[in-house]
Amino acid sequence: MTRFLLRKAVGMLGVLLVLSLVVYAVFYIAPGDPAQLACGEKCSPAQVAQVRERLGLDAPVYLQYAHFLQGLVAGRDFSAGTGLLHCQAPCLGISYRSGEQVTDMIAARLPVTASLALGAMVVWLILGVGTGLLSALRRGRLSERLLTALTLAGNSVPVFVIGLVLLIVFCAQLQWLPFPTYVPLTEDPQQWFWGLLLPWISLALIESAKYARLTRSSMLETLADDHIRTFRAYGVSERHLVTRHALRGALTPVIALTAMDLGALFGSAVLTESLFGLPGLGKLLVSSVSLIDLPTVVGLTLVTGFFVVLANVIADVLYAVSDRRVVLT
Amino acid sequence: MSRSTFTPRRLAAATVTVALVVGVAACGPKADGGGSGSKDAAPQQGGTLTVLNQNPQDQFDPARLYTSGGGNVPSLVFRTLTTRNRVDGAAGTKVVPDLATDTGTPSEGATVWTYHLKDGLKYEDGSPITTADVKYGIERSFAPELSGGAPFLRDWLVGAADYQGPYKDDRGLAAIETPDEKTIVFHLNKPEGDFPYLATQTQFAPVPKAKDTGTKYQDHPVSSGPYQVVKNENDGAHLVLKRNPNWSSATDDQRKAYPDTIDVQSGLDPAVINQRLSASTGPDAAAVTTDTNLGPSELAQVKDDKALASRVGTGHFGYVNYLAFNTKVKPFDDPKVRQAIAYAINRTSVVNAAGGSSLAEAATTYLPNQEAFGYTPYDPFPAGATGNPEKAKELLKEAGYPDGLTITLTHSSETGKGYGPNLATAVQDGLKAAGITVQLDVLDGTKYSKTIHTVGTEPGLFLAGWGADWPSGGPFLAPIFDGRQIVTDGYNFNSAQLNDPSVNDEIDQINKITDHAEAAKRWGALDKRIGEQALTIPLFHPVYKRLSGKDVRNIVISDWTGVLDISQVAVK
């Protein structure tokens, strides 16, 4: 196990390194001049050249990448005009656009995205797994069909439609819910909850159908398993069978998928974040991409990539723990 | 805010500013707007005003802001030598004194401008404001660390072209003299009658050298205005401003500053902003927006709701959306082809694509339809409401295209903008009747901006827009039509690459005039003269329609910004 984790950690570093290289390469090929953008359209060529120098964009691209790596390991200094701005290791650089340190920008937004993703996860697990179990155990009942239809409907309409419709209905017309805003959990837990409820539901509606189907099939498969059949033959009650034996095996893939979805959501809940005005990582990523704010894009890619890779490792470990046949090597 | 296009980055930076500053305004004494039911009660001090915006105020350094008239939110914190007149309608296009005692004394043929500071001016910490601080504020806007402002200072001040700001060059700008703490003198390299307008921009806000923290200054800029920054989160996504105890209305007759607190929340979806303002519940009852129009879909809703309609403010900011030609590209080198397209254009389709007649007024003049710009009505190629395809076909025949013509129109992928897909398809469909087949070439926002502003890559026909840095014909016409402003190694805005000595000369002549009304007349005449060459086809002037919460009072919308002025709004 230790060897496995060690190997995974090394692999993770490699993956992240390649990720940053890929992003640098893509931006090198992409059109657009970050210095002109940072300076403004009305800047004279001489001014643009000054800004380019300040941002370090006058160096060859491989040197720029080397500076980036150096900053990660040892930190870097940037001109703040009145003095030097020290960016401590691991330094992801400063934003071309705002001049802020990328690490600060990410740190400020991480709690928002984490709140969104984790809360949505709770909702989709309740909704998805509930529906899945219901449809596996009580096939054909009305309640099962209704829930299945609901989750499927959620899955087949883009979030920007569902979210806005929910918002108009529940916040504007019925006024049952406040308009979503982000209030930090540490500031006011109650406002945090109410402010995020609608984004959670919107996001969860999209994901829950997948979970319902996975839970259902996984449950059916487990119930058909030899050892469950044996238990049943011995007269163990169906209720006991489900809660004590089948559930554990059936939920393993669900938990693994949850880990992976959660990891991916850190960088990809863009539409939800934009629609509900949540200042999260995904939203920052998209705006940084269109503004060619390379340090921010690379920084965000590394952070969100880290969560994805981590989630994959967690999923692997989960299988190993739940299934003794699997040996981690 | 004269930008011919907004690149996305500008969306974050300049647009914000511009939008904030320039947002929406009412043309003429506002016919609508104002809090429902409470219009007559006198506005009171106190309360919290909420501002709901799309674009975060991600730059708040006075050196980096690109504003028109000092900005809307920025103008609450930064006072400048002069400022815009904060009254409704056309009178709001006037420039008035702010820190200075008057709008400036010109001498030596408007190449030297002198200002004196009012008495008793203080920063938020109680220390006195001096002209040295104004000079320093301008100087630091030349630092590459703090780029982003308008190009005029660099272009106009003597010896400023290569100046790199006080961090690299502590000798300062010799073009700005401060003989004493109250006097400041500017030396320009050419006559500029519009200098008082330039002095409204935030670069003219005082910055105490001892408090300057370079790129970090924007986190807490030292206030000279009625409010100071107490919170600036997530890159300006959330700003909280509180009353500045050292500001006094005795030295500031422009800003009313009724609310105690101003809470600026941005990064919001436009549809959500309008839903919140329309629901107007809780704190949203005292909310306004400075950068979000009512969308077309919401207008349909407002039409059926009188109470809601009474909360809509209408404004006009000097802006034009137009089709730009590159006359170096065939077949647009032929004036007949350009005229044919001008005749064929269907402005009804165009206006509908821009949100309908409530949000856009069909335009045949390049200058905005406001007196301050020198608006002179003209229509050299009358196309009527839906185009004149017969006349267009005739001209095409004369030009050697009897069987119609296929052309390419370049546009941006950004939806909801004046140069996005909606407008492009409207132009495309409109030209069909005249036998002109339009192929659309869509470029992603950043690429679009770079392509159309680079001399070598500029397409033959593209969608563009231009907005006013201040309400005057100069900054509207000169960057686009002055042959000496053609830039071959950077961003070029003279898209027709017109270099007509008589036009250049006329621009120089008008710049010497310090009487705004007289200059306006000449700008109007020049616009007409250029318009007849069909170098651009004006499409429409946008109209701003903005909702405000039901408790919001004293809504003032000048034609300078087109948006309600936050410094005038009351919530009690």
Added chain:
Amino acid sequence: MAPQEPRAGEAPAASPAAGGRQVWRRLLARRTVLAAGLVIVLLALIAAAAPLLSAIEGQDPTSFHNDLLDSAAGGVPTGSFGGVSAEHWLGVEPGTGRDVFARLVHGARISLLVAVGATLVQVTIGVLLGLAAGLGSRLLDQLIGNTTEVMLALPSLVFAISLMAIVPSDFPRPLLLTLVIGLLGWGGTSRLVRAQTLSLKQLDYVAAARLAGAGRWRIARRELLPSLAAPVITYAAVLLPSNVIGEAGLSFLGVGVKPPTSSWGQMLSGATTWFRADPMYVLLPSALLFATVLAFTVLGDAVRTELDPRAASRLRVGTARGADGPTADGSGGPTPTGPGPSNAAEEATA
């Protein structure tokens, strides 16, 4: 244990030719499946006959009708239900007056084409890389595994947006969309195929083929591909609807089809704000999208139920002695019922 006939060990169900007809018959016998199948056939017909359909209506998808709009009210269609009339069966588009029916049927072409194409790209790349990883050397496996990991970790939106910026603007946009969604979303398929390959490799008949001297490529083609068909088809049925939504997401972000072309995603991305003023305009593309996704999902689930139990039980025999890798079991890893978070299209819709 080592029969001379390489195919002797093969379970009867793994022969797609023999089992296929049975499965087909059983599928057709179920009403919901029949309905889903009909919906899909209908949609394909609509897409194929789009020009004909709009010609019957007498409209085309790009012509403006300004006379049908209330310009002062933001360009909302005059008349009830979004301007429904004998000329415009489903009303007209706000702001332009373009015919909604014509745009919907023409939009079906793009939406379905992009989704099907992207799914094919995903499946092809996924199967090839998955097979190579499963059958190749340990080094190759690791290389492919790491590449997949990088693809999964890469924010697909960054790539989608930058690709759109890099590619010349005259490159056909539907093809570009297909490639972008396809190239970014093969990670799940590749993992699934690798896992299945690893477990199939342990099976008697494959071992037998290997002992009989069959090369790797031959084993992949003759022995593995037929058995992989079931899980891959099932997985594709899950990928396809999420690719439909992916196109919508990209359109919403401004990197969809070029105007004046219509697609469901393009229609929806501009429609949501009209929810109150012109509900028809939102409901129509939403309903079509819903029907498409639902039909494919139902069909996918049914195919799985028919195909998978046998595949699963066969797998279970093979894994008795422990398989190589954590996701070798039929119920592990990205199972056919649950795509991983690897689908670019899906990410774009969150």
